[in-house]
Amino acid sequence: MTVRLPQRMPEQAVLRDRALVTLALAVTGRSAEVSALDADGIRLVAEGLEIHVPSAKGRPACDVVAHGQHPVTCPVRCWLAWKQAADIDTRPAFRPVDQAGRIGAARLGLDGCRRAACRVSYDLPSVSTGSS
Numbered sequence: 001m002t003v004r005l006p007q008r009m010p011e012q013a014v015l016r017d018r019a020l021v022t023l024a025l026a027v028t029g030r031s032a033e034v035s036a037l038d039a040d041g042i043r044l045v046a047e048g049l050e051i052h053v054p055s056a057k058g059r060p061a062c063d064v065v066a067h068g069q070h071p072v073t074c075p076v077r078c079w080l081a082w083k084q085a086a087d088i089d090t091r092p093a094f095r096p097v098d099q100a101g102r103i104g105a106a107r108l109g110l111d112g113c114r115r116a117a118c119r120v121s122y123d124l125p126s127v128s129t130g131s132s
Contacts, residue, residue: 009119010101012085017116019082020094020108022075024117026065027053031113038091039083048076 009017023042024034033054041052048066068074085103086095092107094116108116 010097012101012103013097015082015085016097017120019078020116021120022073022078026075027051027063031110035108035110035113037093039088039093040090
């Protein structure tokens with residue numbers, strides 16, 4: 001019987017997944033909106049990040065995302081780390097990463113965004129509240 005061990009994710013994919021999920025949570029974006037984000041639509045401003053979110057269901061065109069307290073969950077730090085690792089300034093913001101860590105040029109699809117959210121959910125610290 002052969003046991004298949006899980007493959008280690010390339011660092012670029014880990015950075016991308018964290019940036020994708022923290023930004024999605026910060027702008028309450030759906031997978032389609034996060035997949036459609038362009039790097040040139042995300043600007044560093046004094047308050048954090050100004051993000052041009054593609055219009056869906058009548059929501060505002062721009063959101064400002066503040067800095068977070070924890071480095072692993074701060075959308076600003078996560079975005080800047082991914083942007084630097086991927087060396088991107090223009091579209092698309094989130095791209096596929098292969099097992100060797102090579103970053104593709106195409107837009108990460110909806111399924112890729114959903115899978116990123118599942119992977120990251122195991123790594124992020126959980127926050128417990130008093131309500132259910």
